[in-house]
Amino acid sequence: MTLLKPYISVEGLNVSYGKCLALQNITLQIPEKQITVIIGPSGCGKTTLLKCLNRLIDLTEGVKLSGRVFVDGVDIYSSKGVDPTQIRRKMGLLSQRPFPLPMSIYDNVAYGLRLNGLKNKLKVDAVVEHHLKMVGLWEEVRHRLKSPAWNLSAGQQQRLCLARSLAVEPEAILGDEPTSALDPMSSQRIEKIFLELKSQYTIVVVTHILRQAKRLADYVIFLYLGKLIEHGPAHSIFENPKEPETQAYIRGEIS
Numbered sequence: 001m002t003l004l005k006p007y008i009s010v011e012g013l014n015v016s017y018g019k020c021l022a023l024q025n026i027t028l029q030i031p032e033k034q035i036t037v038i039i040g041p042s043g044c045g046k047t048t049l050l051k052c053l054n055r056l057i058d059l060t061e062g063v064k065l066s067g068r069v070f071v072d073g074v075d076i077y078s079s080k081g082v083d084p085t086q087i088r089r090k091m092g093l094l095s096q097r098p099f100p101l102p103m104s105i106y107d108n109v110a111y112g113l114r115l116n117g118l119k120n121k122l123k124v125d126a127v128v129e130h131h132l133k134m135v136g137l138w139e140e141v142r143h144r145l146k147s148p149a150w151n152l153s154a155g156q157q158q159r160l161c162l163a164r165s166l167a168v169e170p171e172a173i174l175g176d177e178p179t180s181a182l183d184p185m186s187s188q189r190i191e192k193i194f195l196e197l198k199s200q201y202t203i204v205v206v207t208h209i210l211r212q213a214k215r216l217a218d219y220v221i222f223l224y225l226g227k228l229i230e231h232g233p234a235h236s237i238f239e240n241p242k243e244p245e246t247q248a249y250i251r252g253e254i255s
Contacts, residue, residue, distance in 0.1 A: 007032035007172065007202040008053055013067035015048055015057065022048045026067070026228045028221060035194060035203045037213040037234070040223035041254050046206040047176055049223065053204065054091040054174060055084040072171065092165025094178035094190075098157035100149035101164075105141050108149050108160055112168035131167045135159040135193055155186025162193065172202040179212070191216060210250065214238055222246050224254070 006029035013026040023045045030036045030053075038046045051057040052069055055076055069076050076087050089112075101108050109128045118124055128145075132138040137159045141152070149160055158178065165173065175194070179187035194203055194216060207213050213220065217234035222245075230237060230246045241247045248254045 005032045006030060007072060008204075009068075009070040010049075010052075011068040011070075013049075013052060013069065014065070015045075015052060016064045017060070018062055022226050023052075023223075024226045028228060028231050030202065030204060030221075031219050032202050033198060033200070034218035035198050035205065035216050036219040036221060037217035038204065038206045038221045038223065039208075039210065039213050039249070040229075041249065042208065044223040045226045046223055049221075050174055050176055050204065050206050053172075054088045054093065056088065056093070058084055089168055090170050091172040091174050092162070092168075092170040094158065094162055094165070094173070094175040096177045097181045098154060098161045100152070100157050100160055103149065104146045105149050105152070105160060106145035108164050109167050112164060116168065127167055131163040132160075134166060134197075135163045136189060137163060153186070155182050155189065158182060158186065158190060159193070162190075170201070172204065173197065175203070175205040177206055177208060180208070187212075210252075222249065224249070 008030035010026050010028050013023055014021065015023040026049065038049060040046055048057065052065065053071070057063055057065060065077070071087065071090065074082065076082055101111055103111070106128055109131055110124050113124055113127055129138060132141065137156060140156065149157065152160060179190050182190065191212065194205070197203065198218070205216060214234070219232070220234050220237040221231040222229045222237065224245045230241060230243045237246065238250060241250055245254065
């Protein structure tokens with residue numbers, strides 16, 4: 001895969017929590033409308049990097065950041081009129097555990113639409129139905145849209161959270177180990193949805209499961225001890241890794 005058009009560019013990114021340097025001089029590009037998977041052992045900085053891409057890192061107390069992150073050509077850490085809320089809106093996030101809002105299934109998906117000023121009920125109904133269908137949830141919930149979202153299974157809740165993110169028309173989807181709390185069948189459904197969506201959205205997924213990375217990835221970023229060791233097309237990283245650390249991780253010698 002040739003990286004023709006990056007959607008996200010990271011230049012000289014350093015992140016520290018107090019005296020702990022979590023990311024060191026990260027420079028890379030993430031391709032548009034592909035699935036990029038961030039891999040590496042626990043504590044290597046995967047989630048920290050993901051949070052830097054939509055400025056969720058801002059919400060962490062005591063964090064210090066230097067470097068630049070461009071999203072669709074915009075330096076999101078520039079002080080010149082960049083609204084973190086708008087950045088986060090462009091990049092839907094799936095957390096490790098699903099967090100449906102304490103309201104009905106329907107209202108979860110409609111929530112962002114209403115915040116953005118859409119009041120026409122017929123239009124809201126249509127958007128809710130469309131995005132529940134996108135995540136394969138419509139037929140399962142169409143007769144109980146007013147039921148509390150917490151009555152859904154964990155896998156259904158995660159798909160609902162994805163539908164809620166998609167309803168506000170993001171440009172990218174970020175997943176922080178989005179299947180780690182799910183059963184195998186639900187995990188497969190989320191993976192299938194990601195593969196279906198990648199033609200429309202830039203997708204960046206953190207995973208600790210190497211098999212999942214191999215199933216999903218078009219592009220791979222390998223982090224180790226806060227450093228960028230290697231990145232490139234998935235077939236190159238998995239079939240012919242250049243760096244010793246990458247080779248050891250893929251062989252299962254680093255975990």
